Amino acid sequence: MTPYSLAFYVDVVTTGTLLGVGHADSPDRVTKVLGSDFGESTFGNRSMCRDYGLAEFYWDRASADHPWSGHHFTLQVHRLAYRDRPLVNDALRARYGRFAPRLRFDKLQRLLERRGIPLLEIPEVPANAPYFRTFWQPDSHVAISVIRTYGEYSTPDHLRVGDVYGVQAPMAAEEVEWRRAQVGSSACALHGM
DSSP: OOHHHHHHHHHHHHHSSSTTTTTSOOOOHHHHHHHHEEEEEEEEEEEEEOSSEEEEEEEOOSSSTTTOOOEEEEEEEEGGGOOOOGGSSHHHHHHHHOOOOOOOOHHHHHHHTTTTTOOOEEOOOOTTTTTTEEEETTTTTTTEEOOOOTTTTTSSSTTTTEEEEEEOOOOHHHHHHHHHHHHHHHHHHHHHO
């Protein structure tokens, strides 16, 4: 049996869902599963985020007359290092138990590899390089952000190199290809090609 919260992260990376809800689910469906204890932020009348502590879900819509369309969800894993007990909501705690304050990427990767779930390292966006690394699961389209090196004002002081910073779903294959193309473009520019 996978201990505590590691089982949660394996489930999320494997399925691209959180307790069975995914990025495309409606605000009502997510709240039905995760509960009504959330903070809500809206950006005009076309974008909304609900913050459930560890998890955040994002929606957008064409106008106030249209229904919300799910965009993505994130797991703000770095928040756990503050050891704020209410951060993990009751639904997650009831299913998975206690959550460790840090998630070591190497442990998560080993558990996924044992289950035949590959993670591919993809190029980091320039704004996050060289401080972070990103790994992508091609079937579930889940991306995992990992601390690569410490940078004052760039990485949290309470995390160590090799800790997972966050998890996002989905990251489309098109974004992965765009990142790869950017690395190729940068290499050509550096070599005067």
